Amino acid sequence: xxxxxxxxxxxxxxxxxxxxxxxxxxxxxxxxxxxxxxxxxxxxxxxxxxxxxxxxxxxxxxxxxxxxxxxxxxxxxxxxxxxxxxxxxxxxxxxxxxxxxxxxxxxxxxxxxxxxxxxxxxxxxxxxxxxxxxxxxxxxxxxxxxxxxxxxxxxxxxxxxxxxxxxxxxxxxxxxxxxxxxxxxxxxxxxxxxxxxxxxxxxxxxxxxxxxxxxxxxxxxxxxxxxxxxxxxxxxxxxxxxxxxxxxxxxxxxxxxxxxxxxxxxxxxxxxxxxxxxxxxxxxxxxxxxxxxxxxxxxxxxxxxxxxxxxxxxxxxxxxxxxxxxxxxxxxxxxxxxxxxxxxxxxxxxxxxxxxxxxxxxxxxxxxxxxxxxxxxxxxxxxxxxxxxxxxxxxxxxxxxxxxxxxxxx
Amino acid sequence: xxxxxxxxxxxxxxxxxxxxxxxxxxxxxxxxxxxxxxxxxxxxxxxxxxxxxxxxxxxxxxxxxxxxxxxxxxxxxxxxxxxxxxxxxxxxxxxxxxxxxxxxxxxxxxxxxxxxxxxxxxxxxxxxxxxxxxxxxxxxxxxxxxxxxxxxxxxxxxxxxxxxxxxxxxxxxxxxxxxxxxxxxxxxxxxxxxxxxxxxxxxxxxxxxxxxxxxxxxxxxxxxxxxxxxxxxxxxxxxxxxxxxxxxxxxxxxxxxxxxxxxxxxxxxxxxxxxxxxxxxxxxxxxxxxxxxxxxxxxxxxxxxxxxxxxxxxxxxxxxxxxxxxxxxxxxxxxxxxxxxxxxxxxxxxxxxxxxxxxxxxxxxxxxxxxxxxxxxxxxxxxxxxxxxxxxxxxxxxxxxxxxxxxxxx
Numbered sequence: 141x142x143x144x145x146x147x148x149x150x151x152x153x154x155x156x157x158x159x160x161x162x163x164x165x166x167x168x169x170x171x172x173x174x175x176x177x178x179x180x181x182x183x184x185x186x187x188x189x190x191x192x193x194x195x196x197x198x199x200x201x202x203x204x205x206x207x208x209x210x211x212x213x214x215x216x217x218x219x220x221x222x223x224x225x226x227x228x229x230x231x232x233x234x235x236x237x238x239x240x241x242x243x244x245x246x247x248x249x250x251x252x253x254x255x256x257x258x259x260x261x262x263x264x265x266x267x268x269x270x271x272x273x274x275x276x277x278x279x280x281x282x283x284x285x286x287x288x289x290x291x292x293x294x295x296x297x298x299x300x301x302x303x304x305x306x307x308x309x310x311x312x313x314x315x316x317x318x319x320x321x322x323x324x325x326x327x328x329x330x331x332x333x334x335x336x337x338x339x340x341x342x343x344x345x346x347x348x349x350x351x352x353x354x355x356x357x358x359x360x361x362x363x364x365x366x367x368x369x370x371x372x373x374x375x376x377x378x379x380x381x382x383x384x385x386x387x388x389x390x391x392x393x394x395x396x397x398x399x400x401x402x403x404x405x406x407x408x409x410x411x412x413x414x415x416x417x418x419x420x421x422x423x424x425x426x427x428x429x430x431x432x433x434x435x436x437x438x439x440x441x442x443x444x445x446x447x448x449x450x451x452x453x454x455x456x457x458x459x460x461x462x463x464x465x466x467x468x469x470x471x472x473x474x475x476x477x478x479x480x481x482x483x484x485x486x487x488x489x490x491x492x493x494x495x496x497x498x499x500x501x502x503x504x505x506x507x508x509x510x511x512x513x514x515x516x517x518x519x520x521x522x523x524x525x526x527x528x529x530x531x532x533x534x535x536x537x538x539x540x541x542x543x544x545x546x547x548x549x550x
Numbered sequence: 551x552x553x554x555x556x557x558x559x560x561x562x563x564x565x566x567x568x569x570x571x572x573x574x575x576x577x578x579x580x581x582x583x584x585x586x587x588x589x590x591x592x593x594x595x596x597x598x599x600x601x602x603x604x605x606x607x608x609x610x611x612x613x614x615x616x617x618x619x620x621x622x623x624x625x626x627x628x629x630x631x632x633x634x635x636x637x638x639x640x641x642x643x644x645x646x647x648x649x650x651x652x653x654x655x656x657x658x659x660x661x662x663x664x665x666x667x668x669x670x671x672x673x674x675x676x677x678x679x680x681x682x683x684x685x686x687x688x689x690x691x692x693x694x695x696x697x698x699x700x701x702x703x704x705x706x707x708x709x710x711x712x713x714x715x716x717x718x719x720x721x722x723x724x725x726x727x728x729x730x731x732x733x734x735x736x737x738x739x740x741x742x743x744x745x746x747x748x749x750x751x752x753x754x755x756x757x758x759x760x761x762x763x764x765x766x767x768x769x770x771x772x773x774x775x776x777x778x779x780x781x782x783x784x785x786x787x788x789x790x791x792x793x794x795x796x797x798x799x800x801x802x803x804x805x806x807x808x809x810x811x812x813x814x815x816x817x818x819x820x821x822x823x824x825x826x827x828x829x830x831x832x833x834x835x836x837x838x839x840x841x842x843x844x845x846x847x848x849x850x851x852x853x854x855x856x857x858x859x860x861x862x863x864x865x866x867x868x869x870x871x872x873x874x875x876x877x878x879x880x881x882x883x884x885x886x887x888x889x890x891x892x893x894x895x896x897x898x899x900x901x902x903x904x905x906x907x908x909x910x911x912x913x914x915x916x917x918x919x920x921x922x923x924x925x926x927x928x929x930x931x932x933x934x935x936x937x938x939x940x941x942x943x944x945x946x947x948x949x950x951x952x953x954x955x956x957x958x959x960x
Contacts, residue, residue, distance in 0.1 A: 154869040154879060155862075155887045159763075162707065162738035166768045168854045172636035175847045178607075179630075179840055181614040182623055191616050191836060197588075202837060203609040204591040206601050206785065208916055213592055220589075226582035240787070241651050241812060244832040248812045276811040297572065328572035353569075358576045367833070375616065375837035377650070377787055400810055401686040402651060402658045420921075422654040423777070426601060427612060427785035428838060430589055437585045444578045452565075459564040469564060477565045506618055511830075 184500070185527065187536050188508030189319045189347060189481045191369035191376050192524035194431065195438065198374055201430040209424040217433050218412060218424070224436025225380050228349060228372070228444065229364060231356040235383035237412040238432060239365070239403070240425050243346040246365025246379030248276055249403040250342055251311075254363060254387060256396050257281030260309035262339075264295050267320035268512040269344050273313050280399060285309065291513055292321040292483070294476040297329055304337050310390075311340045317348035320511040322469075322483030322520065323476050324352070331360015340387055346370060349380065350439055351451040351480040351524060362387040368428070371451070371480060373525035374435040377428040381405075388414075435525075454523045454533050455479035461537035465544055470518045483510075483518040487549070492519060495543030503539050594910070595937065597946050598918030599729040599757060599891045601779035601786050602934035604841065605848065608784055611840040619834040627843050628822060628834070634846025635790050638759060638782070638854065639774060641766040645793035647822040648842060649775070649813070650835050653756040656775025656789025658686055659813040660752055664773060664797060666806050667691030670719035672749075674705050677730040678922040679754050683723050690809060695719065701923055702731040702893070704886040707739055714747050720800075721750045727758035730921040732879075732893030732930065733886050734762070741770015750797055756780060759790065760849055761861040761890040761934060772797040778838070781861070781890060783935030784845040787838040791815075798824075845935075864933045864943050865889035871947035875960055880928045893920075893928040897959070902929060905953030913949050 159165045186192050207214040225236035239249045251273065255261055261277045262285045263270050270288075277284050287303050289295055295314070304312055312334055314325050327343065334341040340362040345354060349364075350371035356364060362384040369376035383391070383405070391405055398404040402422065410419040439447060459469070462484060470483035486492040492509055496519070499505045508520040521536055544550045569575045596602050617624040635646035649655045661683065665671055671687050672695045673680050680698075687694050697713050699705055705724070714722055722744055724735050737753065744751040750772040755764060759774075760781035766774060772794040779786035793801070793815070801815055808814040812832065820829040849857060869879070872894060880893035896902040902919055906929070909915045918930040931946055954960045 154873060154884070155865045155889060155892070160734070160736035160738060160885050163736060163763075164738070164765070164768060165763060166765055169640055170637075171642065172633050173850050173853070174633045174637065175630035175843065175850060177847070179611055179614065179627065179843050179847070180623070181617060181627075181840065183615040184617060184621075186616060186618060188618060191618065191833060193616055194837075199613040199837075201589055202612040202785070204589065205593040206596060206603055206779075207591060207594060208596060208598060208601065209786070211594075211916075213590070217589065217591075220585035223582050223584045227580075227584060230576075230579055232581065241655070242833045242835065245651070245812050248810065272811070279807060279809050279811055324570070326570035326573060328570060328574065353573075353575060355574070355576055358574060369616075369833060369836075375612070375835070376619070376833045377835040377838055397689060399689050400658065401682070401689055402655050403812075423601060423652045423779060423786045425652065425785070425787040425838070426779075427604075427609075427841070428787055428835070430591065431837070433585065433589050437587070437589070440583050440585060443583070455565045463564060474565070475570050479565060482565070506621075 183504060185505045185532060185535065187522055187527060187532060188506045189520050189522045190524060192373060192522060192527045194373050194375060195526045197438065198431045198434045201434040202427040204430055206426050209426060210420055214426065215418060217429065221429060221433050221436060222412065224440060225382065227440055229356040229382045230354060231382060233382060233384055235388050235414055237381055237408060238429060239379040239381050239408065240422060241379055242376050243365065243367030243379050246381050247273060247344065249381060249405060250363050250365050251276050251280055252398055252400045252403045253391050253405045254311050254340055254342060255280055255282045256394055258283060260285060260307050261311040261313060262287055262303045262307055262309045264300065264314040266294065266315065266323055267318040269315045269318060292323055292471050293473065294323050294325045300330060301333055304333055304339055308337045309339050311342050313342045315344040317478045317480055319347040319481045320514055322471050322478045322481050324478040327359055335360060340390060347481050350447055353448055356382055368432050371525045372435045372439065374432040375428060377425055378432050451479045451523050451528050454528045454530065455482060457530060457533050458482060458521060458523065458536065462540065465540060465550060470514065480523055482521045482523065483514065484521065486517055486519065490547055490549060492516065494547065495540065498543045498546060499539035502542065503535060505535055505539050507536065507539060593914060595915045595942060595945065597932055597937060597942060598916045599930050599932045600934060602783060602932060602937045604783050604785060605936045607848065608841045608844045611844040612837045614840055616836050619836060620830055624836065625828060627839065631839060631843050631846060632822065634850060635792065637850055639766040639792045640764060641792060643792060643794055645798050645824055647791055647818060648839060649789035649791050650832060651789055652786050653775065653777030653789050656791050657683060657754065659791060659815060660773050660775050661686050661690055662808050662810045662813045663801050663815045664721050664750055664752060665690055665692045666804055668693060670695060670717050671721040671723060672697055672713045672717055672719045674710065674724040676704065676725065676733055677728040679725045679728060702733055702881050703883065704733050704735045710740060711743055714743055714749055718747045719749050721752050723752045725754040727888045727890055729757040729891045730924055732881050732888045732891050734888040736885065737769055745770060750800060757891050760857055763858055766792055778842050781935045782845045782849065784841040785838060787835055788842050861889045861933050861938050864938045864940065865892060867940060867943050868892060868931060868933065868946065872950065875950060875954055880924065890933055892931045892933065893924065894931065896927055896929060900957060900959060902926065904957065905950065908953045908956060909949035912952065913945060915945055915949050917946065917949060
């Protein structure tokens with residue numbers, strides 16, 4: 141066997157950079173050559189409805205060396221993420237994972253897998269997220285019952301009971317926290333209702349998971365999706381997902397294939413060990429998942445009770461300050477107000493956008509305007525994860541105070 | 551107007567953490583509380599087919615402060631990414647963006663948007679990626695013509711010409727670099743062929759973009775998707791995408807809605823400014839895109855000519871060393887060998903897995919086995935981006951030499 145030096149060039153016939161037969165090799169165009177120089181990113185305190193800022197620990201985790209998406213040490217990290225998800229969802233179910241995409245990817249994964257063409261879904265539509273599920277479920281061939289409420293209100297149990305008993309849908313969709321209106325949906329009793337009617341209970345927790353109470357098993361929820369970039373305090377890009385045993389059985393007993401490949405949980409679940417092995421489906425989002433793992437570890441360190449209390453306390457403090465300025469909640473019913481996304485009525489004659497612009501330019505603080513039906517009617521202030529501290533709440537209040545003073549309102 | 555202190559608690563009727571009517575609040579279960587402690591990530595040199603390691607500059611960018619996904623400074627970063635993509639794709643087309651997902655998400659976005667149910671696609675299927683497109687296109691209702699080649703070979707122009715003229719498909723799919731076999735597909739003349747037959751030319755460049763020549767405009771390509779985690783040298787999670795004007799017109803003139811919401815490029819494109827505004831579709835992957843922006847800036851700094859040459863030189867050096875050990879390429883035809891994923895025949899009687907295991911345990915170097923049809927028949931060595939250096943090639947060669955010696959083969 142030859143003993144030539146390793147660095148010796150390969151014989152010409154091994155690999156060559158010469159053009160392929162018939163291939164044209166135009167000169168490289170420099171017309172769009174760029175970008176140049178280092179990236180420029182201003183520092184901002186994100187107190188809108190998300191993304192929120194992440195902790196230095198989470199940020200730093202993303203710089204750790206990349207692992208292969210099928211390496212055993214990476215599988216151990218995926219296992220740890222699943223453990224952390226079980227804790228935040230409060231479930232014993234083995235069926236948790238991260239969908240490789242943002243919250244909307246979690247939404248699509250749930251709809252694509254839980255609904256077969258022609259099946260009914262009752263969409264509890266109280267804003268932007270209900271409207272998006274309505275759109276999405278239609279694309280997947282569902283028979284959509286679009287249930288709406290008056291602006292900035294939640295559904296009563298009785299309204300939902302009537303819809304579920306009348307339609308006996310395959311799925312009932314509800315959004316725990318409708319971030320466009322700041323409405324909290326009470327989920328009490330819905331698990332039992334859905335079970336009695338052969339319905340799966342699907343809940344959006346994108347802006348709530350980790351910030352307000354949720355008990356997936358005890359409340360009889362069948363499927364949940366969320367986002368990484370809100371209360372959990374990781375960067376955007378991962379959608380935590382939970383399936384109950386009932387949801388899993390629905391998936392396994394489908395009569396039609398899942399219409400999407402990327403979101404097919406038979407395949408994604410196989411990568412996450414739902415079937416007791418590990419099969420390559422796609423390349424996991426390695427660095428992002430490092431961040432999610434650290435965010436979940438910080439959640440476990442703090443404990444859910446403490447975390448929920450911290451969010452509640454910050455929301456209380458926020459409203460104490462806002463009340464002192466004469467500002468009022470958009471959501472009329474106290475029990476329907478969300479601690480994680482607080483919606484504040486824009487008083488008659490106040491230029492809401494000027495308040496936001498001043499907050500950003502003077503304090504580098506994000507206060508958000510409305511979304512969808514609440515544009516021009518409300519401000520939205522997020523109390524989320526790493527950002528949920530008294531210091532940050534004070535800064536938001538200072539920004540409101542300054543903005544209102546500029547308009548002669550204080 | 552009231553002048554109470556901001557920190558004063560809100561009146562009880564503003565927001566409360568009390569249970570909602572009828573809501574059960576079980577104690578928080580600590581059964582799955584975790585994970586605990588800091589994340590543990592070993593340091594490895596990833597010389598398989600990807601992901602590859604990222605540069606310190608790219609890794610550090612991910613720790614920069616998060617911006618909102620609709621903030622003007624973030625839109626500027628998205629603009630810079632689109633400029634960088636135009637350069638690496640070598641196109642003047644305004645239609646570039648990152649799909650918020652891995653390479654497979656790019657694949658699904660292309661199929662979902664370019665094919666309407668019942669339309670024909672000719673899939674140039676020479677391994678795993680062709681097979682996946684076949685599966686995926688079937689889910690989207692395409693009439694799939696599954697064109698196959700003998701193992702580890704590319705398609706001849708004549709074969710493709712026959713298929714396209716016979717079927718006049720809506721789309722011809724080809725994979726520039728089939729990473730399961732290490733085969734490079736010559737794209738010469740296919741743009742003209744497709745234009746003459748009313749066909750859109752769709753090319754997978756997941757393992758090739760930036761590593762070997764590609765000229766989207768000059769070669770008449772209509773749609774391309776790629777992955778961030780290979781030659782580009784960013785973490786996994788973003789799929790660069792390119793549409794020509796023809797592909798864009800196909801999208802705008804669809805008779806049926808795109809079956810996926812998350813991948814609907816009418817909406818995703820709207821977020822990226824394809825329609826001269828910015829409309830919220832989903833939350834962009836802020837930190838990940840910072841990394842992509844820096845990776846593209848490093849690409850522009852180096853220049854495509856130099857980058858392609860560096861990959862070719864490293865592949866030459868790799869084969870020089872492998873030849874000296876008596877190892878041979880899996881791909882018979884010289885013009886069909888890929889510089890970015892090199893496939894090496896496993897000699898009769900050699901335990902390939904033991905070589906890989908030794909490389910990992912002794913040198914922390916990843917050498918990959920085969921995938922799909924090449925399992926047990928080939929090793930795969932990636933020459934990708936930040937990892938494409940003589941030092942890394944030497945380490946791979948040392949690992950091969952040591953592994954073969956252990957089996958008495960050197």
